[in-house]
Amino acid sequence: MVTLAEVAQHAGVSASTVSYVLSGKRSISASTRKRVEHSIQQLGYHPNAGARALASSRSNIIALMVPLRTDMYVPVMMEIAMAVATSARTHGYDVLLLTGEEGPAAVRRIAGSSLADAMILMDVELHDERLPLLRESGRTAVLIGLPAETGGLTCVDLDFEATGALCVEHLAALGHREVAVIGEAAAVYERHTGFAERTVDGVRAKARETGMRILHRPCEGGYAATAGTLGRVFDERPGTTGFIVQNEAAVEPLLNLLQQQGRAVPEDVSVVAVCPEQVATQASVRLTSVAIPAQEMGRRAVEQVVAKLAGRGTDEVELLEPVLTVRASTGPAPA
Amino acid sequence: MVTLAEVAQHAGVSASTVSYVLSGKRSISASTRKRVEHSIQQLGYHPNAGARALASSRSNIIALMVPLRTDMYVPVMMEIAMAVATSARTHGYDVLLLTGEEGPAAVRRIAGSSLADAMILMDVELHDERLPLLRESGRTAVLIGLPAETGGLTCVDLDFEATGALCVEHLAALGHREVAVIGEAAAVYERHTGFAERTVDGVRAKARETGMRILHRPCEGGYAATAGTLGRVFDERPGTTGFIVQNEAAVEPLLNLLQQQGRAVPEDVSVVAVCPEQVATQASVRLTSVAIPAQEMGRRAVEQVVAKLAGRGTDEVELLEPVLTVRASTGPAPA
DNA sequence: CAGCAGAATCGAAGCGCTTCGACTCCTCTC
DNA sequence: GAGAGGAGTCGAAGCGCTTCGATTCTGCTG
Numbered sequence A, B: 001m002v003t004l005a006e007v008a009q010h011a012g013v014s015a016s017t018v019s020y021v022l023s024g025k026r027s028i029s030a031s032t033r034k035r036v037e038h039s040i041q042q043l044g045y046h047p048n049a050g051a052r053a054l055a056s057s058r059s060n061i062i063a064l065m066v067p068l069r070t071d072m073y074v075p076v077m078m079e080i081a082m083a084v085a086t087s088a089r090t091h092g093y094d095v096l097l098l099t100g101e102e103g104p105a106a107v108r109r110i111a112g113s114s115l116a117d118a119m120i121l122m123d124v125e126l127h128d129e130r131l132p133l134l135r136e137s138g139r140t141a142v143l144i145g146l147p148a149e150t151g152g153l154t155c156v157d158l159d160f161e162a163t164g165a166l167c168v169e170h171l172a173a174l175g176h177r178e179v180a181v182i183g184e185a186a187a188v189y190e191r192h193t194g195f196a197e198r199t200v201d202g203v204r205a206k207a208r209e210t211g212m213r214i215l216h217r218p219c220e221g222g223y224a225a226t227a228g229t230l231g232r233v234f235d236e237r238p239g240t241t242g243f244i245v246q247n248e249a250a251v252e253p254l255l256n257l258l259q260q261q262g263r264a265v266p267e268d269v270s271v272v273a274v275c276p277e278q279v280a281t282q283a284s285v286r287l288t289s290v291a292i293p294a295q296e297m298g299r300r301a302v303e304q305v306v307a308k309l310a311g312r313g314t315d316e317v318e319l320l321e322p323v324l325t326v327r328a329s330t331g332p333a334p335a
Numbered sequence C: 001c002a003g004c005a006g007a008a009t010c011g012a013a014g015c016g017c018t019t020c021g022a023c024t025c026c027t028c029t030c
Numbered sequence D: 001g002a003g004a005g006g007a008g009t010c011g012a013a014g015c016g017c018t019t020c021g022a023t024t025c026t027g028c029t030g
Helices: A004-011 A016-022 A032-044 A047-057 A074-090 A105-113 A130-137 A161-174 A186-190 A194-210 A224-236 A246-262 A275-282 A293-309 B005-012 B015-025 B030-043 B049-056 B074-090 B103-114 B130-137 B160-173 B186-190 B194-210 B222-236 B250-259 B277-282 B296-307
Strands: A061-066 A094-099 A118-121 A140-144 A154-158 A176-182 A213-217 A242-245 A271-275 A287-293 A317-320 B061-066 B094-099 B116-121 B140-144 B153-156 B177-182 B213-217 B242-245 B272-276 B288-291 B317-320
Touching: A004 A016, A004 A032, A016 A032, A047 B049, A061 A074, A061 A105, A074 A094, A074 A293, A074 B074, A074 B094, A094 A105, A094 B074, A105 A118, A105 A130, A118 A130, A118 A293, A118 B074, A140 A293, A154 A161, A154 A194, A154 A293, A161 A194, A161 A242, A161 A271, A161 A287, A176 A186, A176 A194, A176 A224, A186 A194, A194 A213, A213 A224, A213 B272, A224 A246, A242 A246, A246 A271, A271 A275, A275 A287, A293 A317, B005 B015, B005 B030, B015 B030, B061 B074, B061 B103, B074 B094, B074 B296, B094 B103, B103 B116, B103 B130, B116 B130, B140 B296, B153 B160, B153 B194, B153 B296, B160 B194, B160 B242, B160 B272, B160 B288, B177 B194, B186 B194, B194 B213, B213 B222, B222 B250, B242 B250, B250 B272, B272 B277, B277 B288, B296 B317
Parallel strands: A061 A094, A061 A118, A118 A140, A140 A154, A154 A317, A176 A213, A176 A242, A242 A271, A271 A287, B061 B094, B061 B116, B116 B140, B140 B153, B153 B317, B177 B213, B177 B242, B242 B272, B272 B288
Antiparallel strands: A094 B094
16 A cells, blocks of 8 residues: 555655645645645555544544334335445545444444544434433534424424424315324334434324314335225224325325225325325325425535534524425315 | 443553453453453543554445435345345444445545455446446445446345346246336436346346347336236337336235236236245235345455455455245136 | 474554744834 | 745655564463
C-alpha cells in the first residue's frame, strides 16, 4: 500500500503538505497542489482509513441500525437503507449496517469504539431501549421514527398522524361512514412502534371530527391472515365501505379477497393504502395512497447527521408532510 | 474515552499486557487476567477501532456491495444482507454497506483505504466490471452469484441450473408438456446476471431431455406487466399448462390473473415459483416452489470470508442444492 | 547444582495520518 | 526602508493500539 509519506517524497514535499492538499485546511500554492495531485494519481494513493480515523478521531462512517425483523415492511426498510447509504456517500461517509440483533449493546459498542461518527436508528419504539444509551454516549444521532420523548433528539419521519387524518378526510369526503383500518402485525403494536400507533391516532381523531366509525384491526399480512382479518371485519361491521391499509403485505391479498367476494373496488368498497408509490401503482388496482417517502426519509436523516457533525446542529423533529394521491381504488360511498 | 493505557494503569500492569489479555495471543496468568478484566468492566473500556485497525492492519469490517437497483427482487437482497450482517457479527466483524451506485470504483476505494478486510459482492454479472479490480487488489472476496469466469474466486450461490431442471422435472412428472417461464425483468438478462440465465439454461436442458416445450418470457413484475406477458404467452401457446415463475413480483399478479381468466390452479394450470419460502407460503395459493435460501447464502458467504481471512482459504464455487417443496399450486396436467 | 526451558510480563518501536506551532519569503503600508 | 501580516511550507508530536524482542522468575532435568 502506498502511504502519504511516499506521495510526499515522490512530489518532493513534506507529509504535512500532502495532508493539507487532501484536506484543504491550509492554503497551498497551485503549483504544489498540482504536483501532489499528480503524484497521488500516479502512485494510486488512497489514505488509510484507520490511520485517518486515529489521527483525526473521525471515521467518516455512519452506523445504521435497522430492525432485525426482516419480515416486516421490508421494502420500505430496504429503500431507506439504500437511500441512507447513497446519500451518505455523496457527503463522503460510508455506512455501517447493524442489525437489531445485537440490541442496545450495539449502541454502546459503536460509541465506545469510535467506529462511527454518528448513528441513524430505524424502527424506533415509543420507549426505545437504545435511547438512554444514546443520550448517555453523547454521540451524534438521528432517528427515523418518533419516540415518545424526543427531547434533545433529532428525528425524521413521515407525519403519520397527519397521514391517518388525510386518509379519513379523503374517505369522509367521498361519503364513507364506516371504515376499517387494516393495521400492521400485532407485534408492531405490542412493541409500541410509534408510526403504527400514530397513524391510528390520526385516523381516530379525524374520524371523530367527521363523524366516521372506525374499526381498527391489526393484521399479519399474507393471504391467509388477511382473509381472517377481513372476515372478522365484515362480521362485526357489515356496513363497512372503506378500508385504510397500513400493512403492505395485506394490500394485494385484500384486493384479491374483495374481488372474490364480489365486492367491486371502488364501486362497492374504497381502499386507501399507506405504502410506497411502487406498491400503489403495481397493485392489481391502482391504489389511492399516501406515499411513504422512504428515499426522502433516508436522505433527510443523512443530511441531519452531516449537519450535526459539522456543528450546524438542529435538535429538531422533522415531520414530512404526507401526500395523498387519488388513483383508482377510491370512489363515492355506495348509496 | 477510556484508553488502553488507562486500563493498564488502573490494573497496575503494562499496556501490552492488557492488549494480550484482550487478544489472547500470549499467555497471561489467571490473576492478572482477572484484574485486567475487572478494570475493563469498571472503566467501561472499548478498544478504539481506528487505532486497532492501524496497528494491526485489520479493520474487522467486511464490505458488502449490494446492487443499487432497489426495485429488483428486494426481499431476497434484503434477507441476504441481513444474514450477512448478522453472521458477520457472530464472527466479530461489522458490515459496511455499499450500494452499487459508486460502481467498480468502490472496490478500488475500499481496497485502497484498507477500510474493509474483505468484500462480499452481490448481484454479480457474468462479466462483472468489478472482478478485474478485485483480482488486482488482491483483497479477500466472496461473490454471491456466479460470474462467467470463476478462476481464483470464491463464489456462493444457489445452483440455479439445477433449480431450473428441478422445476421442469416436477412438471414433467405431472404430465405437463407445454410450459412457460415467467422470467425476471428484461434488464436483468441484458445485464447478463448469471442466476437468471442459468435458471433458463437449466430449464431448457431438462426440457429437451423430457420432451417438454418451453416458452421463456422476461417479465417486469407488477400487475400490468404480468398481464401483458401472460396474454402473449397464451396467444403464442394456448396449450400451456405449466408456469415456472422466477420473478417474485409476478407471482401474485399471475395467480390473480389466472383466477380471473377462470383457469383454476392447480386443476387447469400448474405454477412453480423460484422464491423465498415466505413468498411461497403467503401467496393466495400455497405455491409449489424452489426456495431461494437467502439466509444460508449470506451465512455461507461470511463463513467463507472468515475462513479465507484466517488463512484457511478455499477458492471454490459452492453451489447450494435446490430443494423443491410441493404445495398446492401444482397438479397433474389436465387431460 | 549448573543450566535451561517455559510462563508471564514489560518497554519501545512503530502503524499512517492530522495538526499545531514555527519558519521563510513576499508584498504592502506608512 | 522598516515593520506588519499573510501565504506557503516544514518538522515533530502525537492519536491508541499491536507486536516484537528482552527480561525476570519460576521449576526442572541430567
